[in-house]
Amino acid sequence: MKNKYKILLFMFALLIPPIIRNEYYVRIVNIFYMYSVVALSINLIVGFCGQLDMGRAAFMGLGAYCSAILTVKMGLPFIAAFLISGAFSGLIGAVLGFLCRKSAFDYLTLVTIGFNAICQIVFLNWIPVTGGVMGISRVPQPNIFGFHFDTNTRFYYLALFFLAASFIAMHRICNSRMGRAFEAIRDDSIAAEYSGINVQLYKILNFAIGSVFTGLTGALFVHYTQYASPFNYTLDESIYQLQMAILGGLGSLAGSLVGTFILVVLPEISRSFYEYRLLFVGILMVVMMLYFPNGLLGKEGVGERLIAVRLGMLGGKNSRKDSGG
Amino acid sequence: MFLQHLINGLSIGSVYALITIGYNMVYGILELLNFAHGDVYALGCFVVLGLVTAGIHPIIAILGGVVSGYILNILVERFAYRSVRFSGRVTPTISAVGVAYIMRNAILKIWGPETYPMKLGFRGTQLHLGGIVVGTLQIYIFIAAISFMVIISLFLKKTKIGQGIIAISQSIPTAALLGVPVNRTISIVYGIGGALGVIGGILFCAYYDTIFVGIGFALGTLKAWMAAIIGGVGSLKGAVIGAIMLGLIESMVAGYVSTLYKDALVWLILITFILIRPQGFFPSQIAEKI
Numbered sequence: 254m255k256n257k258y259k260i261l262l263f264m265f266a267l268l269i270p271p272i273i274r275n276e277y278y279v280r281i282v283n284i285f286y287m288y289s290v291v292a293l294s295i296n297l298i299v300g301f302c303g304q305l306d307m308g309r310a311a312f313m314g315l316g317a318y319c320s321a322i323l324t325v326k327m328g329l330p331f332i333a334a335f336l337i338s339g340a341f342s343g344l345i346g347a348v349l350g351f352l353c354r355k356s357a358f359d360y361l362t363l364v365t366i367g368f369n370a371i372c373q374i375v376f377l378n379w380i381p382v383t384g385g386v387m388g389i390s391r392v393p394q395p396n397i398f399g400f401h402f403d404t405n406t407r408f409y410y411l412a413l414f415f416l417a418a419s420f421i422a423m424h425r426i427c428n429s430r431m432g433r434a435f436e437a438i439r440d441d442s443i444a445a446e447y448s449g450i451n452v453q454l455y456k457i458l459n460f461a462i463g464s465v466f467t468g469l470t471g472a473l474f475v476h477y478t479q480y481a482s483p484f485n486y487t488l489d490e491s492i493y494q495l496q497m498a499i500l501g502g503l504g505s506l507a508g509s510l511v512g513t514f515i516l517v518v519l520p521e522i523s524r525s526f527y528e529y530r531l532l533f534v535g536i537l538m539v540v541m542m543l544y545f546p547n548g549l550l551g552k553e554g555v556g557e558r559l560i561a562v563r564l565g566m567l568g569g570k571n572s573r574k575d576s577g578g
Numbered sequence: 579m580f581l582q583h584l585i586n587g588l589s590i591g592s593v594y595a596l597i598t599i600g601y602n603m604v605y606g607i608l609e610l611l612n613f614a615h616g617d618v619y620a621l622g623c624f625v626v627l628g629l630v631t632a633g634i635h636p637i638i639a640i641l642g643g644v645v646s647g648y649i650l651n652i653l654v655e656r657f658a659y660r661s662v663r664f665s666g667r668v669t670p671t672i673s674a675v676g677v678a679y680i681m682r683n684a685i686l687k688i689w690g691p692e693t694y695p696m697k698l699g700f701r702g703t704q705l706h707l708g709g710i711v712v713g714t715l716q717i718y719i720f721i722a723a724i725s726f727m728v729i730i731s732l733f734l735k736k737t738k739i740g741q742g743i744i745a746i747s748q749s750i751p752t753a754a755l756l757g758v759p760v761n762r763t764i765s766i767v768y769g770i771g772g773a774l775g776v777i778g779g780i781l782f783c784a785y786y787d788t789i790f791v792g793i794g795f796a797l798g799t800l801k802a803w804m805a806a807i808i809g810g811v812g813s814l815k816g817a818v819i820g821a822i823m824l825g826l827i828e829s830m831v832a833g834y835v836s837t838l839y840k841d842a843l844v845w846l847i848l849i850t851f852i853l854i855r856p857q858g859f860f861p862s863q864i865a866e867k868i
Binding site: 303307352356357359362363364366367368370374531532536539543546 | 849
């Protein structure tokens with residue numbers, strides 16, 4: 254039943270470019286699709302495994318620079334550079350995860366923030382390789398076996414395919430033994446250890462898998478915008494991406510898409526909103542944490558509460574129980 | 579040259595120390611990553627800037643800034659942290675990040691991203707000791723950091739409120755059972771943290787003669803956090819020593835290795851430090867899950 258809706262949604266998504274026919278809107282949807290994968294990878298790390306990672310933009314940057322350097326300076330074809338940068342980002346993620354495998358919560362957050370800062374400084378100052386402040390321009394557009402994804406509409410199908418494949422992969426990971434192990438680590442790592450889960454190994458795996466997806470997205474992004482800039486991978490960017498996953502609901506894959514949609518589309522609708530977007534994100538973070546810590550579509554999130562109110566389930570049962578007891 | 583780097587490191591370290599004392603108090607007692615610490619005191623420092631440019635005497639302006647930092651942090655605790663105090667680690671941390679962004683964007687909307695000169699009037703003279711330059715201001719800052727450390731540790735040891743704070747840091751339910759007013763005491767801790775932060779921030783601005791929005795997060799929260807981790811979470815002595823070590827590391831790296839990669843190398847040293855000795859040099863007496 255549920256799969257039927259998903260297939261219908263996918264069919265509808267295939268028809269979006271012919272329906273809206275506006276290059277600018279298609280571009281926004283493309284950006285939304287790519288950020289969705291980043292939000293999914295954040296959800297895998299923060300939402301499913303409970304590791305508060307605040308340096309996701311660094312991995313996007315690693316993927317982007319890796320792919321840009323491979324195609325521009327070494328002349329590799331797009332598909333090879335794309336896959337290598339995913340693997341490279343995943344490898345760095347595995348190393349970072351290995352180093353942090355025993356670290357407690359705060360230390361991991363600090364290490365990821367520090368890693369983000371280090372990456373940004375390297376992007377800015379390693380001029381022979383990264384181009385410094387100028388970045389790397391004229392990155393070729395995606396080209397798979399002779400087919401050029403050179404217009405927004407053509408790229409749309411590549412981005413849609415990438416999002417669908419990532420979503421299915423994430424969905425399968427989260428519903429496998431591995432996904433349940435992640436959730437066990439998030440809920441209580443000591444209890445998980447006693448249940449025979451290799452906590453350190455799964456933490457490393459979690460980081461590595463998340464980083465593969467973030468790196469791939471970074472690579473795809475840089476081939477779409479055709480320009481790698483060191484200012485795109487800051488801590489602010491990481492926090493904004495984190496908010497995409499939080500808004501939709503940590504631990505809910507579909508929620509990540511909804512949260513990303515809101516935070517990608519709103520700044521495009523009005524220019525004044527774009528100026529205030531970080532203030533808005535700040536207020537949103539506090540309000541969400543106070544009232545809906547599980548986001549829009551998470552467990553006991555806004556969505557479930559609305560349904561409960563409509564069915565008259567919220568409050569009614571509890572208050573009767575209270576008066577009875 | 580080495581002695582000059584040493585002196586520079588000591589003086590920038592003592593500026594960090596004042597910021598870290600306030601940060602480490604909150605961090606050690608509630609184990610909450612106070613992401614908003616820097617941005618709250620930055621707002622306090624901008625209040626001082628506003629008062630000074632309005633023509634008010636610097637001493638009164640600083641007092642105004644300290645009071646606003648105290649009130650601001652109490653308000654933040656009341657509205658953004660109190661109700662999420664017991665809901666895990668992720669929720670309060672994200673709430674604190676949200677507060678930090680609200681504060682920073684409030685500063686950006688009122689004062690903009692410009693760097694302002696901070697004219698407070700207490701410009702020290704420079705002493706030349708056999709080729710080494712020591713500013714008197716640097717000596718004052720160092721003395722201020724040490725004396726605040728002594729005052730705060732006396733406050734914690736000798737007063738009733740201080741004992742209540744220590745009780746809360748060990749166990750909140752037990753403290754409540756023993757009659758410690760938990761919410762009021764935690765409010766006071768946050769208030770003191772904010773007030774000390776403003777003092778540290780003002781000295782920071784005096785040291786560099788300028789003020790800009792970056793003193794909050796990049797130069798405030800992150801440095802305080804690094805110093806707290808080097809020194810040991812929740813220990814006052816650790817805060818001061820960690821901050822001075824951080825200052826020394828920074829000036830030595832900048833002096834001998836590379837100024838371009840200074841921040842990256844400092845981060846690398848810190849990450850290595852976390853991996854080797856996560857409890858810091860002076861861990862607090864309460865056991866913590868590492």
